[in-house]
Amino acid sequence: MKAGRGTYLGVDQSSERVRYYVAHAVGGTPVAGVAAVRIEFDRIEADWEKAGERVLVSDASGTVFLSSDASFKYRRIKAALPDGTDELPSGDGAYPVNHSGPIDFKVVEHRGDGRIVQVQTPFGLHSYLYHTMRLREYGWTIHRLSDMATIESDQRDGAIIGAAVSLIAVSALLYLRQRQAALVAARKASAKLSSVVAERTLELRETNSALRSEIEERRRTEEQLRDTQNSLMQAGKLAALGQMSAAIAHEINQPLAAIRTFIASTKVYSDRGDAKKVATNLDLINGLAERMANITSHLKTFARKSEPGKREPVDVERAVEGAMLLIESQIGLSGAAVETNVPHHVFVRGYAVQLEQVIVNLLQNALHAVVDVANPTIRLQVEINNEIVSIRVIDNGAGIPKEHLDQVFDPFFTTKAIGKGLGLGLSISYGIVRDFGGQIRAGNREEGGTEMIIELPIYQPENASIHA
Structure with missing residues (x-):
């Protein structure tokens, strides 16, 4: 609400899947509303899993929110934990709780820009070739794990049959090709994600503009509708008063005629000195006047144009x-x-x-x-x-x-x-x-x-x- 735009990474409670939200404020000051776009990652995860890839994406706190392997999801990577702690603070509770504890990548060997790590999985301790890539714009990190089981198996077979050199060379070639493929895939994934975000942001700007115009047009239409409705109700009340006019005139003429009669008789009683009859006539005249006042007062209230505000x-x-x-x-x-x-x-x-x-x-x-x-x-x-x-x-x-x-x-x-x-x-x-x-x-x-x-x-x- 302060900056006019914002993002949020969290879990949709209905599907328990990770969603990324981009929001923009609509209107100037004050803000009229907020338009939001939801980005889903289900298809990306499904493609990783289908291809047998081991890819993890963690947020700024080191918590894995996307993974091709469900056992790593919603766990924190131990390298991101402060010294002397086993867990990071629980945060705002946006992710479901994973009781498996943090992910501990134990570095066994450094190989160029990668590392060979050992990590505990539900199927035991496994070794992987480990690469990372930072997405600084979002504060995320992509983690790539390449299976080392094939390499280790080839090394053992090579030692047994005496062809270790050839197998190591072949393994190195395969490793280079695999690393290249991994880097290309990571770049493509990053580029695709950036393209999707840019495309959605552009669509959001266009939608915001159209939404502002629509809101303003709707506001003007509602004002015109209220004015028309009030005018129509006023016309209906005046039409009703017109239909009642003859009866109301009759109702008022009767007391007026009676008042004139009482005034005339009051003069006679006054000349005779009959104070009691004069007082009685004055009371009757006052009652008739009050009745006419009630009728005319209510007619004025009823005929007044309605200005609806707060309901009562x-x-x-x-x-x-x-x-x-x-x-x-x-x-x-x-x-x-x-x-x-x-x-x-x-x-x-x-x-x-x-x-x-x-x-x-x-x-x-x-x-x-x-x-x-x-x-x-x-x-x-x-x-x-x-x-x-x-x-x-x-x-x-x-x-x-x-x-x-x-x-x-x-x-x-x-x-x-x-x-x-x-x-x-x-x-x-x-x-x-x-x-x-x-x-x-x-x-x-x-x-x-x-x-x-x-x-x-x-x-x-x-x-x-x-x-x-």
């Missing part, structure tokens, strides 16, 4: 009460019987005004559905089942045609007459419920009518009692 605990009962207050006049004019069954202290996580908007939309749709019904009835009930809060709005209307059930949540789809709706209510409700982490669906009931079901995850805030 939402009391479902309060949301239902707010929705009922908004459409109370509409219910009165429709003549429908509305029953509510809402338990106390039931919370979900989201935004109170948005949940209220969803309930208003569903209740308005239910009122439209029961316009031509003899005994219009609407039920709103809230249930809790398996940590899910279900809000059901049920009516006894004509129901939704089967061919339209899959379309009711599409934007601008409506079965109402022209001028009766924009077809946005259920679409907006669908988006809000999905943002809450829930789902909404519609269905027809066997006994007739429609049932709209909202399912939201229950939420238990620490201060639920305060909110309640």
Whole structure:
């Protein structure tokens, strides 16, 4: 995170195979993310083992992390251990534990740039021609072990048959060829590894550039989507207020007419000196004014444009009460019987005004559905089942045609007459419920009518009692 790039050598816990990671920071300051490339060595190890090669690769601590012979893997080479110790510190635990102890290469003889060493294996003590090559860029070392058993056997046979000189010459020739092949193989392996790392690094740079562009484009798209969604919800609320306007005007006109009557009678009582009747009328006028203030205050809150920020605990009962207050006049004019069954202290996580908007939309749709019904009835009930809060709005209307059930949540789809709706209510409700982490669906009931079901995850805030 400080340098903008980094590498890591470790073991993948799922496969228990060695992996090498190259990572680059994405974005400037602050860092937006990290892109990583994983390099695998399984094929290289398999090729070494298939060819009968004995090749080891150790990290900076001298721990063998790649080997054609599994008995050497995850052991440290004793030459890398500090004097007077049998083990290096365990490190960060990136490798599985190998209880075989460190690898002790005992040097028997020096031959040019190589050494003849003896090392203990599961099959006994073996001698090898030993070469090393440092990969300084990575802090790794390649160790090459060439089997000396053939050479030793040839020497013994040569002594027995008296042809030691010829066999030694042949053995020397074979040794030179083998050493040359080993060096060529080591160089090829090093070059291949460097080429792979360079290629992956170039790909990573290109990927980083593309990723930065994609992240910026996605950020702009998300901002536009949020703005559009908020504007759409605001349009839906204004459409709902427009449908409620006649009923709200009726609801406010009645108290205003009553207030005028009470004021006129109060003047008469005042002229007569009847203080008790004057006080009673003033109390009635105050109650009517408070009722109108509650209606207009809630209308202003409901009509305000939503600016979603941090989600909050939402009391479902309060949301239902707010929705009922908004459409109370509409219910009165429709003549429908509305029953509510809402338990106390039931919370979900989201935004109170948005949940209220969803309930208003569903209740308005239910009122439209029961316009031509003899005994219009609407039920709103809230249930809790398996940590899910279900809000059901049920009516006894004509129901939704089967061919339209899959379309009711599409934007601008409506079965109402022209001028009766924009077809946005259920679409907006669908988006809000999905943002809450829930789902909404519609269905027809066997006994007739429609049932709209909202399912939201229950939420238990620490201060639920305060909110309640």
